[in-house]
Amino acid sequence: MSAEPPALEVAHIGHSYGARRALDDVSFSVAPGSFTVLLGLNGAGKSTLFSLVTRLYAAREGKIEIFGHDVARDSGAALRRLGVVFQARTLDLELSVMQNFVYHAALHGIGPAEAKRRGSGLLERAGLADRAEDKARDLSGGQMRRVEILRALLHEPRLLLLDEPTVGLDIKARADILAQVRELVAERNLAVLWTTHLIDEVEPTDDVVVLHQGKVLAADRSTNIMAAMGTDTIGAAFERLTGAKARDAA
Amino acid sequence: MTSETSGFTARQYVICLSGVVWREALRFLHQRERFVSALVRPLVWLFIFAAGFRQVLGVSIIPPYETYVLYEVYITPGLMAMIQLFNGMQSSLSMVYDREMGNMRTLLVSPFPRWFLLGAKLLAGVAVSILQVYAYLIIAYFWEIEPPTPLGYLTVLPALALAGLMFGALGMLLSSAIKQLENFAGVMNFVIFPMFFASSALYPLWRVQESSPFLYWACLANPFTHAVELIRFAFYEKISWDSLAAVAAYTTVFAVGALIAYDPAKGMLTRKGG
Numbered sequence: 096m097s098a099e100p101p102a103l104e105v106a107h108i109g110h111s112y113g114a115r116r117a118l119d120d121v122s123f124s125v126a127p128g129s130f131t132v133l134l135g136l137n138g139a140g141k142s143t144l145f146s147l148v149t150r151l152y153a154a155r156e157g158k159i160e161i162f163g164h165d166v167a168r169d170s171g172a173a174l175r176r177l178g179v180v181f182q183a184r185t186l187d188l189e190l191s192v193m194q195n196f197v198y199h200a201a202l203h204g205i206g207p208a209e210a211k212r213r214g215s216g217l218l219e220r221a222g223l224a225d226r227a228e229d230k231a232r233d234l235s236g237g238q239m240r241r242v243e244i245l246r247a248l249l250h251e252p253r254l255l256l257l258d259e260p261t262v263g264l265d266i267k268a269r270a271d272i273l274a275q276v277r278e279l280v281a282e283r284n285l286a287v288l289w290t291t292h293l294i295d296e297v298e299p300t301d302d303v304v305v306l307h308q309g310k311v312l313a314a315d316r317s318t319n320i321m322a323a324m325g326t327d328t329i330g331a332a333f334e335r336l337t338g339a340k341a342r343d344a345a
Numbered sequence: 346m347t348s349e350t351s352g353f354t355a356r357q358y359v360i361c362l363s364g365v366v367w368r369e370a371l372r373f374l375h376q377r378e379r380f381v382s383a384l385v386r387p388l389v390w391l392f393i394f395a396a397g398f399r400q401v402l403g404v405s406i407i408p409p410y411e412t413y414v415l416y417e418v419y420i421t422p423g424l425m426a427m428i429q430l431f432n433g434m435q436s437s438l439s440m441v442y443d444r445e446m447g448n449m450r451t452l453l454v455s456p457f458p459r460w461f462l463l464g465a466k467l468l469a470g471v472a473v474s475i476l477q478v479y480a481y482l483i484i485a486y487f488w489e490i491e492p493p494t495p496l497g498y499l500t501v502l503p504a505l506a507l508a509g510l511m512f513g514a515l516g517m518l519l520s521s522a523i524k525q526l527e528n529f530a531g532v533m534n535f536v537i538f539p540m541f542f543a544s545s546a547l548y549p550l551w552r553v554q555e556s557s558p559f560l561y562w563a564c565l566a567n568p569f570t571h572a573v574e575l576i577r578f579a580f581y582e583k584i585s586w587d588s589l590a591a592v593a594a595y596t597t598v599f600a601v602g603a604l605i606a607y608d609p610a611k612g613m614l615t616r617k618g619g
Contacts, residue, residue: 149450151453153608171352171353174455179450179451185448187448189371190372198364200364201361203456204357204457
């Protein structure tokens with residue numbers, strides 16, 4: 096084993112909104128090149144955690160590192176290794192797909208020519224090459240999501256964060272996006288943290304972090320969690336851990 | 346350390362800044378109604394309000410004017426500043442909107458320093474507001490409102506840049522405090538209208554002083570007054586040092602405030618649930 100630091104290390108993170116405790120002593124890590132599912136019901140604290148990792152809020156308790164770079168103290172180095180797909184749609188709807196790419200690349204110091212070269216390559220491989228000049232507004236929900244994922248890869252991050260990326264999509268689009276991201280993990284050795292409340296998105300080989308009411312209840316390989324709980328599905332294990340029922344397909 | 350872990354090069358900063366300005370300009374071009382309404386607003390004041398009031402409000406000779414001037418000429422700097430004030434507030438609205446749409450998050454997750462990202466956003470808004478002012482001046486020219494010499498069009502540019510920065514920084518500070526989109530109506534009522542009316546935009550301050558000393562002091566403290574006077578003098582190829590100092594001071598205060606508000610370690614964003 097090389098001594099490479101984890102893609103993402105979350106250590107003893109706590110966060111409160113006034114008196115409400117949103118996260119309490121949350122610790123887990125994401126290994127380089129792994130697909131990790133952050134599983135939790137709505138209100139579990141997933142979005143808060145997401146905001147802390149992306150430095151929208153500052154972590155007041157604990158520490159977050161991306162490939163060994165502290166998000167608070169060394170944020171430039173940490174953030175340039177990070178690609179993010181937010182839950183809300185963040186494409187400029189009036190701009191074309193390629194214009195969206197050029198803008199995003201500029202935010203990472205990549206010039207327009209290089210941005211177009213990379214963008215075309217990504218679109219080509221995703222089978223979306225013919226949509227490059229279309230306005231983002233004209234894409235379907237699933238296509239928008241896939242374009243957002245490609246956009247997050249423009250600066251070649253090594254860790255990709257996705258916040259509930261399949262919410263509001265139909266079954267086909269959900270499957271496409273999951274497949275696209277799993278392929279990236281395999282091809283690019285990309286580490287992925289996939290946030291969801293949908294249990295059927297978990298594969299047995301995935302690492303799973305179960306977040307419930309601001310606390311981490313389990314963080315291990317999916318099969319190990321099932322074994323520890325004495326169940327044969329991750330859904331049943333989740334129920335046993337949280338006392339709540341996770342959702343299947345939307 | 347390799348260049349990957351150290352900071353960005355100067356060229357990359359330029360790429361980032363021009364990317365942000367380019368996007369703002371593109372968005373502006375795509376929102377034609379925004380451009381038209383930005384232009385119609387001052388023109389309504391100019392063609393209707395000023396035309397009606399020129400009989401009522403006499404303006405005596407006050408600096409920088411060396412002769413009697415038409416009321417339309419008097420209120421033009423105020424209208425130029427109004428364009429910029431609206432634009433500053435509109436970009437504050439767009440930041441609230443962006444934040445709700447997640448675009449502000451896209452910006453803030455960039456690895457460039459946050460002060461630089463917010464500064465780039467600010468400059469982009471200023472550039473758009475200056476374009477709007479010149480569009481207004483072109484129309485005003487045909488109404489025979491022009492500087493004493495064409496040089497005035499050039500000397501007013503730095504004044505517009507500074508005033509634009511001040512309003513942009515104020516808008517940014519407000520945007521960090523506004524969460525709902527609807528609150529822009531509140532901004533209109535509590536920021537734009539009081540700033541516009543309690544200033545030297547529509548009437549000289551000596552007239553205000555005659556009617557209400559309190560209002561006079563309020564006008565003097567109003568950053569908008571100083572933006573108007575800065576522009577008024579610059580349009581006549583002169584400098585109002587007092588206004589320059591005031592605008593510079595207010596800009597600094599607003600910019601520092603905005604930076605603190607958006608600083609993840611200290612700002613209000615931390616306190617808001619999400």
